[in-house]
Amino acid sequence: MNPAQFKHAAALSAEVLTFRQPADAAVSAYFRSHKKLGRQDRGEIAETVFAAIRHYQKIAAAIRRPHAQPEKAVLAALVLGRGFNVSQLENLAGAEEKAFLAALKARKTEFSDGLNTAAELPQWLTDTLRGSGFADEDILTFGRSAARPAPLDLRVNTLKARRDKVLAALQEEGLKAEAAPYSPWCIRLHDKAALHGHPLFLDGTLEVQDEGSQLLALLLGAKRGEIVVDFCAGAGGKTLAIGAMTANKGRIYAFDVAEKRLANLKPRMTRAGLTNIHPERIGSEHDPRISRLKGKADRILVDAPCSGLGTLRRNPDLKYRQSPNTIAKLVSQQHSILAAAAELTAPGGRLVYATCSILPEENERQAERFLAEHPDFEPLDCAELLAAQKIPLDTGRYLQLNTAAHHTDGFFAAAFQRKEAV
Structure with missing residues (x-):
């Protein structure tokens, strides 16, 4: 890191470490206002700022109010x-800073500041996890695994190519790529490759998608000719995976409350060669326009709004922007969305509820509450659904992915089937 990059990283850290807005939005805004920064400069700056977020607990244990001392915070992040x-760091640190860093480095593996510091998690989150029955050792494992940067997972669009051929082509280019262990569509890259200009990305053969997210589409198991609803479609990563599964046969409704997210889906559909997806903005889960599908959908995916605590490798600032209050609101919203989706499910149809959270109140407790309130649904075993597709992953009745064990984002899923009318 050169002094100019260091200066930018400190200026950006002063803003990002207040956690007043999403870190990726703050970083993007900063780069838009500093257009002369080259790609390498932006990479160095962003990587350092995100390192400061990932290790904020240790930095905050050593520096009072890190956002007010951003130069020291950046040195600690490095x-x-x-x-x-x-x-x-000879060209970035004076004698005082070097002494500070030497002391920091010496004590970094022997912090006595509590579990939250050792696990790189805020106090509210360690308290919440303990209250949910997590052992301290599990909290430490989760926190440390979530503090590492994520690899880049890709999904091969099976309408356009086979994974083995795409993998061979990427390896031939010199990329450190491998077939991921669970999803038959997933390729994992361990290089920091810029793929958005790659021919296989531009022609829709490849999409960026975490392997855990791909497994949600596989759990849904959509077949050709079915009516499918992606209830919280967002920008449509899972919608596109479902579309490829149905080979453009049938009808897929992509619902979301955000017009901007759905607008991002449309060019991706075109690139992927999909014509059976119908994006539609809804006002809420109670929008009267969805009532036309009542009791008609063969498959429904509810990838519910959630805390996102399973995605901390990619979004480390989330742990400082969530709180017990925001999670309580999300739990209420999830319950309402799941109940609304149930009404659309046809007899014999499958409903999959999913989050990218690790908290039981967003996950298994929601699933158990749903079954208690909907006697016309019965649970399906996620391990059996995956085994039927020759996917060697058994986390029990629920799909429960964690970063340390599965090297994916932390996903949860529960699958239900509506009982046939008697």
Whole structure:
């Protein structure tokens, strides 16, 4: 890191470490206002700022109000998060800073500031996890695995190519790529490759999608000719995977409350060669326009709004922007959306409820409450559904992915089937 990059990283950290807005939005806005920064500069700056977020607990234990001392926070991020030796920071640190960094490096593996510091998790979250029955050792494992940057997972569009051929082509280009262990569509890249200009991305053969997210589409198991609803479609990553599964046969409704997210789906559909997806903005889960599908949908995916705590590898600032209050509101919203989706499910149809959270109140407790309130539904075993597709993953009745064990984002899913009318 050169002094100019360091100066930008400090200026950006002063803003990002207040956690007043999403970190990726703050970073994007900063780069838009500093257009002369090249790609390499932006990469160095962003990686350092995100390292400061990932290791904020340790930095905050050593520096009071890190956003008010951003130069020190950036130096700490370079040492704690990016593996720099103090000697490599000769052109960035004076004698006082070097002494600070040496002390920080010496104590970084022996923090006595509590579980939250060791696990790189805020106090509210360690308290919440303990209250949910997590052992301290599990909290530590989760926090440390979530503090590592994620690899880049890709989904091969089966309408356009086979995974083995795409994998061979990427490896031939010199990329460190491998077939991921669970999804038959997933390729994992361990390089920091810029793929948005790659021919296979531009022609719709490849999409960026975490392997765990791909498994949700596989759990749904949509077949050709069916009516499918993606109830909280967002920008449509899972919608596109479902579309490929149905080979453009049938009808897929992509509902979301955000017009902007759905607008992002439309060019992706075209690129992927999909014509059976129908994006539609709804006002809420109670929008009267969805009533036309009541009792008609063969498959419904509810990838519900959630805390996102399973995605901390990619969105580390979420743990500082969520709270017990925001989670309580999300739990209420999830319950309402799931109940609305149930009304659309046809007899014999499958409903999959999913989150990218690790909290039981958003996950298994929601599933148990749903079954208690909807006697016309019965649970399906996620391990059996995946085994039927030759996917060697058994986390029990529910799909429960965690970063440390599965190297995916932390996803949860429960599958239900509506009983046939008697």
